[in-house]
Amino acid sequence: MKIKFLKTENDKKIDGPLILNPYRFIDSRGFFFESWNAKKFDEIISRKVNFVQDNHSLSFHGVLRGLHFQKGPNAQGKLIRVINGKILDIIVDLRTNSNTFKEWASIVLSKRNSIQLWIPEGFAHGFLTLTRRAEINYKTTQFWNKESERTIIWNDNDLNINWKLENLKIKSPIVSDKDSRGKTLNYLLNRGDLFL
Numbered sequence: 265m266k267i268k269f270l271k272t273e274n275d276k277k278i279d280g281p282l283i284l285n286p287y288r289f290i291d292s293r294g295f296f297f298e299s300w301n302a303k304k305f306d307e308i309i310s311r312k313v314n315f316v317q318d319n320h321s322l323s324f325h326g327v328l329r330g331l332h333f334q335k336g337p338n339a340q341g342k343l344i345r346v347i348n349g350k351i352l353d354i355i356v357d358l359r360t361n362s363n364t365f366k367e368w369a370s371i372v373l374s375k376r377n378s379i380q381l382w383i384p385e386g387f388a389h390g391f392l393t394l395t396r397r398a399e400i401n402y403k404t405t406q407f408w409n410k411e412s413e414r415t416i417i418w419n420d421n422d423l424n425i426n427w428k429l430e431n432l433k434i435k436s437p438i439v440s441d442k443d444s445r446g447k448t449l450n451y452l453l454n455r456g457d458l459f460l
Contacts, residue, residue, distance in 0.1 A: 265298075267308060270355070270381075272367040273426070279362065281355060281387065282308065283371060284380040297378060299345065300403075309382060313341060315403040323351075323393040323400070328427065328437035330390015331356055331416040331446065335459060338412035339385035341405040349398030350374035351391040354425055356416065356449070358458045359386040366449060368425050373400075386459045388416050388449075392427050392437060414457060415446035422450055 266285040269277045288297040298304075306312050323329060331354065334340050344353065356368045372394070373379050383389055385405070418427070418439060429437065452458055 265304065265308070270369045270371065272357075272364055272369050274367065276364050276367065278355075278357060278364045278367070278369055280384040281369070282382040284308070284382060286378055286380070288378060299380070300343075305343075305382075309384075313405055315343070315405055317404045317407055319400075319402050319404065321400050323391075323398050324438070325393055325396050326432055326434050326438050327393045328390065328418055328439050328443070330354065330443065331388040331418060331420075332390065333358060333388040333414055333416075333459075334406060334409055334412040335414060335457065336412055338406050338409040339459060341385050342383045342389060342402050343380060344373065344383065344389075344400060344402040345378070345380040346373045346375055347399045347401050348375050349393065349395035350376070351393055351398050351400065352428060353381055353391045354389070354427070355381075355383055356388040356423060356425075357386070358388055358449075360453075360458065362386075366423070368423055370426070388414075390418060392429075392432075394432065414452060415443055416449050416452065417446035418443065420448045422448060 268283040270281040286297040
């Protein structure tokens with residue numbers, strides 16, 4: 265498995281998240297790759313992780329989900345991969361003691377590239393569907409907890425995330441009612457509603 269660090273749009277390395285690119289064995293019959301191995305994963309991130317929930321979502325072209333996170337003892341680490349289609353995946357560093365606090369990074373995940381993204385606790389996460397449809401499978405280190413879940417508005421002016429909407433030839437993404445009511449990062453920070 266090849267491992268790379270994720271970088272912010274300002275080309276700073278973000279400590280924690282990792283791009284995991286599994287080796288694929290391809291022949292005339294098709295392909296095979298190991299998508300999950302607990303022992304190898306724990307070695308890669310230098311700690312033991314216990315995933316408790318697998319989530320599978322289907323999204324159509326132009327759908328934007330996020331930016332979501334859970335705070336406090338319910339903070340989630342996520343291991344994300346796309347099993348059909350392609351997405352632009354976005355993370356935002358919410359760790360107040362990090363030198364990349366409030367910075368974001370993006371990566372394209374697709375069925376074709378088989379890349380997986382490890383997002384440790386302390387990050388908001390969202391994605392935009394780039395193809396007609398995309399199916400995403402991700403593992404989480406904590407169960408979903410409604411009281412702990414928070415949403416940062418996807419178009420937060422202070423974050424200034426480049427969702428690359430012009431590439432989709434759409435004016436605005438398709439966003440759920442809940443996500444459209446997300447708060448700005450500064451609003452949550454001022455309320456003490458982050459990972460403190």
